[in-house]
Amino acid sequence: MVLAFESVLFGVCQMDQIGPIDLALGSHTPIYQQLFDAIAGRIENGALAPGARLPPTRRLAVRLGTHRNTVVRAYRALEDAGFVVSTVGRGTFVESAPPQKPRLPGAPALRRESGPGGVAWAGLFSEVSEVESEQRRHFIKLTRAGGDRIDLARHQPSADLLPAELFQRCLDHVLRSLGPRTLGYAPRAGVPRLRECIAEDLTRLGVSTCAQDVQVTSGSQQALDVLVRMLVDPGEHVLVDATTYAGAIGVFRAAGARLIPVATDEEGPSLSALERLSRSGAKFFYLMPNCHNPTGRVISTRRRQQLVAWSRRSGIALIEDDYTSDLNLDEVEPPPPLRALDGDVIYVGTYSKKLIPALRLGYVVGPAAIHERFEALKHSMDLGSSLLLQYGLAEFLERGYLRAHLKRIVPEYRRRRDALAAGLAATLGNALPVRLSSHGVVSWIELPDALPPDRVFERALERGVLVGPSNLNRSGDLSEQGIRLTCCAEPAARLREGGQRLGTLLLELLESESGEQAARPLEVI
Numbered sequence: 001m002v003l004a005f006e007s008v009l010f011g012v013c014q015m016d017q018i019g020p021i022d023l024a025l026g027s028h029t030p031i032y033q034q035l036f037d038a039i040a041g042r043i044e045n046g047a048l049a050p051g052a053r054l055p056p057t058r059r060l061a062v063r064l065g066t067h068r069n070t071v072v073r074a075y076r077a078l079e080d081a082g083f084v085v086s087t088v089g090r091g092t093f094v095e096s097a098p099p100q101k102p103r104l105p106g107a108p109a110l111r112r113e114s115g116p117g118g119v120a121w122a123g124l125f126s127e128v129s130e131v132e133s134e135q136r137r138h139f140i141k142l143t144r145a146g147g148d149r150i151d152l153a154r155h156q157p158s159a160d161l162l163p164a165e166l167f168q169r170c171l172d173h174v175l176r177s178l179g180p181r182t183l184g185y186a187p188r189a190g191v192p193r194l195r196e197c198i199a200e201d202l203t204r205l206g207v208s209t210c211a212q213d214v215q216v217t218s219g220s221q222q223a224l225d226v227l228v229r230m231l232v233d234p235g236e237h238v239l240v241d242a243t244t245y246a247g248a249i250g251v252f253r254a255a256g257a258r259l260i261p262v263a264t265d266e267e268g269p270s271l272s273a274l275e276r277l278s279r280s281g282a283k284f285f286y287l288m289p290n291c292h293n294p295t296g297r298v299i300s301t302r303r304r305q306q307l308v309a310w311s312r313r314s315g316i317a318l319i320e321d322d323y324t325s326d327l328n329l330d331e332v333e334p335p336p337p338l339r340a341l342d343g344d345v346i347y348v349g350t351y352s353k354k355l356i357p358a359l360r361l362g363y364v365v366g367p368a369a370i371h372e373r374f375e376a377l378k379h380s381m382d383l384g385s386s387l388l389l390q391y392g393l394a395e396f397l398e399r400g401y402l403r404a405h406l407k408r409i410v411p412e413y414r415r416r417r418d419a420l421a422a423g424l425a426a427t428l429g430n431a432l433p434v435r436l437s438s439h440g441v442v443s444w445i446e447l448p449d450a451l452p453p454d455r456v457f458e459r460a461l462e463r464g465v466l467v468g469p470s471n472l473n474r475s476g477d478l479s480e481q482g483i484r485l486t487c488c489a490e491p492a493a494r495l496r497e498g499g500q501r502l503g504t505l506l507l508e509l510l511e512s513e514s515g516e517q518a519a520r521p522l523e524v525i
């Protein structure tokens, strides 16, 4: 069967300029590949001129009688190959220069056999390998482009706040004292010395535990990966906040989980929404009680108690991601961890935010019922987290360096957050609700419907400021709309400047969108 596609009007380009596209269903070449070939051919022979706009994916899919994902995939492949460029909200356009195929000088060209055969890679990818949304790819591409930007999006410490020298001392010491014993595979649950230190740390944070209950992981990201695979078969459901950590969305989807978004109110996840979902069959609810990423919200003590009571009633497990523990910028203790309220809660933590992301070391503390399965599954996935780095971290913690490090970075983060806040206040005033970070480095500006976050992101970029648009954090409907601002990657003076530029921009956008919005009274949330 052959489908013909003709005469579609789109932007400056009319489809009859490039003639019909014939798609052969039942061919060995996947449909998206055929579409790719057809459009790439038109670009190469000049039928589609530089700057011409491709039709919207939905419209093209309808015309071709194919699925929209097929068209999206073809456009993506065209973009990867350098034929087109897409801009969120504007569309997909033919690139101004034909794609170059870079080759190292003197390197032989890769030979491609002519004739049938070869690996059709694009047709081999699994569905879950498409975890990254178009918007996220676009965001990453723009954030990587060069130029001096004030970075309010990056969620890791600036180089001056990383304890390289102290850590080097610890590594030197363990290598000198233990030598090759640090260079093999690690015990499955982690190095006992490190598990002891983590248990002590957690007890200080109100999660009373012992070394035997601690499972070391390669970052908390891996903890989430192992947990979702341990608890969820592909196609089963999990509950997440409607606006949530993008990395959790990615890793849960990669495991084949289906996400059900949960609405939020000022105290945290909405209890009435959860009651309605009690019989959803979801395996767990993933949350970040102390510093919700990206909104910075802290779940109230009352809501924490209600959450554990709900979990007991519904039988749906809670996964508590406490990724910013110890970063109490205002030196106010957060409410008790969920894990302190209920022994069935699975608690996840990390040394990435308070210490060194490159360690890739995190941990899980959960009920005894999960230990064996978790350990076996984690081991089958990576054969253990780095032994050397675990010894290095254990040495660091035993020497009390973490406490000293926190004494340095917490006041510095406070200074940086306050500088960002001062910059925003100077220009934005009270025109939009701002929630400043208190237990971590994530602040949040809520945006009205008239100001889509991706638009604010692009406009801020034009002014040399990088922000995190909440489009990246949508797990489904009901999501909150805003931008995330971090205060960890830049010194105070640049944060102030970034806040000022952003505030000026937001005010201009508000004024041009609607005079009413600009007049809203101050609401510091």
Ligand code: PMP
Pocket (backbone or CB within 6 Å): 155, 218, 219, 220, 221, 222, 245, 247, 288, 293, 321, 323, 349, 350, 351, 352, 357, 360, 361, 362
């Ligand atoms: N949870 C949250 C909420 C995060 O923001 C991040 C990283 N930004 C992680 C987990 C994963 O961090 P890591 O794997 O470095 O511990």
